[in-house]
Amino acid sequence: MGRMAYVLGIDIGGTCTSAAVSRLVGPTWSRPEIVRLDPQSPVIPSVLHVTTNGSLTVGDPGRDGPLVDGGRIARGFVRRIGDDVPLVVAGEACTPQTLVAVLAMWVVERIVAQEDSDPEHIVITHPATWGPYRKRLLHEALWEIGLTNVTLLPRPVTAAESHSFQGFSGRTLAVYALGGTGYEMSVVRRTQPAGFQVLGCAEGVQPLGGADFDQALTDHVRSAITQQIGAAQLDDRRLRLALFGLGEECARAKEALSVADETEVRVQLPQGPVQLRITRAEFEELIRPALELTVDTLDRTIRSCDLRTDQVDGILLVGGSARIPLVAELISARLSRPVTVEADPQVTVAAGAALAACQILALASRRHDPNWRRQPAPIEYPDGPPSLPQDSAESGDDEQREPPPRPPVRVTPLDLPRPRSGSRLVPGRGFR
Known part of the structure; x- marks a missing residue:
């Protein structure tokens, strides 16, 4: 062959x-x-x-x-x-x-x-x-x-x-991209004989993405651990080393909360293992203000193209952080348009x-x-x-x-x- x-x-x-x-x-x-x-x-x-x-x-x-x-x-x-x-x-x-x-x-x-x-x-x-x-x-x-x-x-x-x-057959599409370190909003339209053209686009003035959500969850978990063991214990060098890998564990927990209502964050401290239950609702409250900012940017980008939101045939979510369910919920509630996110x-x-x-x-x-x-x-x-x-x-x-x-x-x-x-x-x- x-x-x-x-x-x-x-x-x-x-x-x-x-x-x-x-x-x-x-x-x-x-x-x-x-x-x-x-x-x-x-x-x-x-x-x-x-x-x-x-x-x-x-x-x-x-x-x-x-x-x-x-x-x-x-x-x-x-x-x-x-x-x-x-x-x-x-x-x-x-x-x-x-x-x-x-x-x-x-x-x-x-x-x-x-x-x-x-x-x-x-x-x-x-x-x-x-x-x-x-x-x-x-x-x-x-x-x-x-x-x-x-x-x-x-x-x-x-x-x-x-x-x-x-299977998208519409003419105008809004693309909401939320990655690890930034976000970008765009509106595209079909052209002939093939392809799409960009009608308008905007990116975040300040970097904002999945890494910031990881950090927000890490800070939340660190605060909960501090309340459990006492702030004085943070002077222990062994404890600080144990908390060094907390960010990676919280990143894993963030991904888990995209498909589950709750998950556990496990940390091995000198005093013994600690398990903290984190719910999706808790995580969403941490990141809601930031996500609302991105939806504001999407709304402004659509309007900057002299389009009403009902003139957009659909909204596509891309980027690793687009998996977060709250993203689609906020966009649907604000713009009332079909929202699609692919499996990956x-x-x-x-x-x-x-x-x-x-x-x-x-x-x-x-x-x-x-x-x-x-x-x-x-x-x-x-x-x-x-x-x-x-x-x-x-x-x-x-x-x-x-x-x-x-x-x-x-x-x-x-x-x-x-x-x-x-x-x-x-x-x-x-x-x-």
Whole structure:
């Protein structure tokens, strides 16, 4: 049997990265298949680590092992694209777009090793608030590392593709994205001959996401433990060490409360094990004010597109924190529109990116353009409208223009390992 042609969708988020493939089966493309980038999970942390011997690994080394030098870890670099102040990793300065490109290459090489062939096309997502400047920076970094057959598309566009594949037939869709460290609200509309365009978008002024909900629950549990054992006991060094892993346990409890009405937080203290019962109602009261703020932003985003809420055909929830039941409850109560969250909203955007890649291939094939795969500039859907309406650029949106002049910053490129023929970058072991 010959190798099966396939396309690849990659979503590199602020905290996690996911990917999906769709394969050519006869004349049609298959349902997107989420690729497990981690043995225990379909996603991998959007984290790069430079080891003491100089090799580069992907994933958070502190998640399953001992603490490491934080100066050798790079995280949160996606949102830094467009900032000409470099990130310093292992004593070397590098641009955030270079780090994103390296992570993208890691995903591509992992998929190529599994499929034993190169993808026909790749779609990589980006925040809807990005303008041409940031997209160009990322596309140039991808081109430099060797990823040339790439289309960059806004996350809400690919999320809408996934929702359309699942049966959404409406014209206008609001996309509510709530991740680990931020949120973004968008409104998209169908276009012809294919795809969606972004009518409007907004992101949180202050970072807000699942990590903040984890911290709120951690503070709540820590306060309850303090009441049980007495504040004076907190001076005990052994107790402070025992509470060090409380955040991870509370993150697990938060996920459990997405499907259960209550759960237990277990902590091994010097005095003995402690179990605290946490109900979903308690957790929801902790995070309700923050979630109401995100719903306010969604409402304003819809209205900024000169739309009434009843003119939106549906609302799609994406991102890991979209699993929290209170999110859908608050949105439904406020906007009275159909709200949908897929079984795993953390990978919705990646699945849609693979679907978008299928459409791009189909449209390009109909145009009989043999050079479309070698375009170095970022493109939208062929014949489609721009990602943002023209009036966004005319209303003072700095994202649509070059950034203002800043003092020159000398950036020494990080000497990252470059992929070789037949090599691949594996978690914890660098390029092999």
